[in-house]
Amino acid sequence: xxxxxxxxxxxxxxxxxxxxxxxxxxxxxxxxxxxxxxxxxxxxxxxxxxxxxxxxxxxxxxxxxxxxxxxxxxxxxxxxxxxxxxxxxxxxxxxxxxxxxxxxxxxxxxxxxx
Amino acid sequence: xxxxxxxxxxxxxxxxxxxxxxxxxxxxxxxxxxxxxxxxxxxxxxxxxxxxxxxxxxxxxxxxxxxxxxxxxxxxxxxxxxxxxxxxxxxxxxxxxxxxxxxxxxxxxx
Numbered sequence: 001x002x003x004x005x006x007x008x009x010x011x012x013x014x015x016x017x018x019x020x021x022x023x024x025x026x027x028x029x030x031x032x033x034x035x036x037x038x039x040x041x042x043x044x045x046x047x048x049x050x051x052x053x054x055x056x057x058x059x060x061x062x063x064x065x066x067x068x069x070x071x072x073x074x075x076x077x078x079x080x081x082x083x084x085x086x087x088x089x090x091x092x093x094x095x096x097x098x099x100x101x102x103x104x105x106x107x108x109x110x111x112x113x114x
Numbered sequence: 115x116x117x118x119x120x121x122x123x124x125x126x127x128x129x130x131x132x133x134x135x136x137x138x139x140x141x142x143x144x145x146x147x148x149x150x151x152x153x154x155x156x157x158x159x160x161x162x163x164x165x166x167x168x169x170x171x172x173x174x175x176x177x178x179x180x181x182x183x184x185x186x187x188x189x190x191x192x193x194x195x196x197x198x199x200x201x202x203x204x205x206x207x208x209x210x211x212x213x214x215x216x217x218x219x220x221x222x223x224x
Contacts, residue, residue, distance in 0.1 A: 033212070040123070042202060043157075043214040050210075058211065090156065102147055102159035103212060 003027070004106035006091050012112045019078040021109050023091030031094045032074035033103065034058075034066065036087040043090065049074055081113045116141050116207040120215035128223055130192050135201055135218045137186040143205030146186045147212065148177050151200045160188075160201075193222045 007022035025032065031050055035043040035058075045058030047066040055066050063085060067075045074093075078085055088110050092103040117140040127133050137146070145164050149157040161170045163179035163186060170177050174197065176189045186203055198221050204214045 031210075035214075040216060042118075042120075042216040043204075045211055045213070048211065056209075059213075092157075102149075102162055103157075104159070105156040107156045 004091055004093055004104050006089075006106040006109050008109050009107065010110050010112075012114065013078075013081050014114055015082060017078075017081050017113075019081050019111065019113075021076040021078075021089055021091075021111070023074045023076070023106055024072050025074075025093040025104070026072065027093070027104075028071065029093035029095055029104075030071075032068065033092040033094075034064075034074065034076045035090045035092065036060070037090055037108070038087050046076065078111075081111075083113050085111065086113045087111060116143060116205050116211075116213045118203060118205050118213050118215040120201075120203055120218050122218060123216055124219050124221075126221045126223065127190075127193050129194055132192065133190050135188040135190075135203075135220075137188070137203035137215055139184050139186075139205040139213075141184075141207075142181075143184075143207070145206045146179050147204040147206075148186070148188055149202045149204065151202065151217070153199075157202065190220070193220075195222050195224060198222045 004025045033048040034046045049068045065077045091106040094103045095101040148160040151157045161177040166181040168179045174191045179186045200217045200219045202217045204212045
């Protein structure tokens with residue numbers, strides 16, 4: 001079974017802090033994704049990566065950056081956290097784009113910025 | 115740009131009844147996914163629909179895809195309380211991104 005592990009389940013940070021959200025998958029998947037989930041808005045894609053050291057902007061990349069130094073790890077960085085970044089963050093992974101496999105999601109990190 | 119819309123967003127139904135959740139998408143999507151999310155939990159894949167006319171069933175849930183109408187449906191037969199959850203559909207854009215709908219929260223009452 002694919003396992004996608006997010007390092008923290010809950011985080012509370014102050015406005016202006018730099019925040020790192022870590023995600024690790026154990027199935028050698030090429031693709032990794034970061035979404036945020038907000039009530040009434042569904043899941044919105046922040047960034048994704050198709051390979052090591054490769055990244056693509058999603059629909060709402062402003063205020064975020066990512067890092068993928070190793071295939072199994074995809075980090076989301078909030079350079080200077082703001083209250084409107086309070087949300088549930090979901091990491092996901094999948095096989096290559098030519099494959100029809102679904103995304104496998106982690107359990108999520110609920111981030112509160114005060 | 116692919117947009118995905120679900121309706122209804124909230125559905126309260128009695129056990130034993132049938133109902134359908136609709137998922138409309140705006141441009142070509144070469145595959146359509148359905149996911150389930152229980153409160154406080156992550157998303158779990160239910161179905162992957164790959165072609166026009168595709169139908170998949172598991173238990174009381176059946177998903178179908180009409181690519182000409184740009185519509186997928188998730189039909190619930192004889193609902194039971196265990197089906198209470200939020201259901202998401204997602205389309206695949208031409209860049210390989212998965213774009214999600216807003217989600218439909220289903221509440222099945224005894």
